[in-house]
Amino acid sequence: MFVIADNIQITRYRVEMAVKERNPEPIKQLAAQCREAGAQAIDINTGPLSRQGEEIMQFMVEAVQEACDLPVCLDTVNAKAMEAGLRAAKGPRPIINGISMQPEKLEGILPLAQNYDADLICFLLKPDGHVPKDADSRLALAVELTGILDEAGISRDRVVFDPLAVPLMWDDGGRQAVEVVETVRLLPEVLGFDARVMVGLSNLTTGRPPGPQRQLVEQTYLAMLGGAGLTWVLMNIFNPDTIATARAVGVLGSGGIFSWHF
């Protein structure tokens, strides 16, 4: 399983301060720690409301790249900030996080996916930005989005679908958790190609204080998703137990000669 660290978010105090002071050191340190902890890519979340989006994204991408040579996952709804990130990305193929059927995404982000060589995370969100209610709606959105991406000339091997795990604390959180597993399972079959699928794991336990129960739910759900065919996960990389689960799922799901070294 390919693991992306979600730890570099501007909403975290340490990151916010580093950005405010344009001091790359805390971000470099965090990126190095993410890599050390097992990250295979680093999400850079500049937040939705950032006014100097372009400059901030460029600053953050450069800081991360000074510390490590992992792909950067550019996490912003701001198309200009996204493009600044794509320009600044000098290492392995970056990741656009992301696109959806929302008109502003198709207008702002899709052209960037056409112009830059980047992987592309596709949220299975409805055009109005709402989360679909079940697996069928998610699958229908994936089919529609695949048509749009095909037409736009985006190669299918650059695409990663995100069926959107929602917080369990939502009224329908429990049902949605099941629908997301089902979506992960059915996506490659419904789309007719070996589609990659990602889930943002931290979303699941939003609003829940840290502790063994939250940890257990996170690990259990990750394994359930892994058993259904999940290939990527965006998660808090500083949770070694969940990383261990991601590795164990990778080994148990591979079907190869079993090795206890993971």
Place this chain on the structure above:
Amino acid sequence: MFVIADNIQITRYRVEMAVKERNPEPIKQLAAQCREAGAQAIDINTGPLSRQGEEIMQFMVEAVQEACDLPVCLDTVNAKAMEAGLRAAKGPRPIINGISMQPEKLEGILPLAQNYDADLICFLLKPDGHVPKDADSRLALAVELTGILDEAGISRDRVVFDPLAVPLMWDDGGRQAVEVVETVRLLPEVLGFDARVMVGLSNLTTGRPPGPQRQLVEQTYLAMLGGAGLTWVLMNIFNPDTIATARAVGVLGSGGIFSWHF
């Protein structure tokens, strides 16, 4: 998820001695501990070579039932011992563990399933007693066995399929682990009814010393199976972390209002 304790095995010294001395106390104590730890049924494994099979099974069933009112899961290949257990079972519907396409099982155990009201675990073993190599072979055996059980008048809601998880240390253990998850996922669809499926979890890590890695693999695999639709698990009940995973899988897989109380 319905959890059966696999801890009452005659191959364990404490149980062997209790049986040898016909002293029910250690078995009663163990059964009470299993219940306390979260068991919903108690497997009673009298071993394959027991000469006084009938008497031993009766003794063990009575001891367990003195200590708790859980269903007993009668685990023997000896048809006479199985019948003695069925006769001795006075509590909730017992479980026959089990039957398969092996001729001796169809001749010895199937008639008992017809004559006693018991749940019936069906191993997806080949007629020659070997483990099938993949999911397709397992599914084909399940279809064939269902035909035999239908003809014998065994109601489908009494049946529980066991696709046989094999030790990961086997040469093809890694591949088999994937095939078993696939079998769990496909069984209800292939059979066309809401078939219950069980896995014996301890088998997976056979030959591996206890420790955090074994624990992680057990929990991860249980969650993968749970995500694929596993409904029953036979396991070491004195492993609280795995019990917690079984409960978390149960809640995460239920699709109901999510509750953190599990």
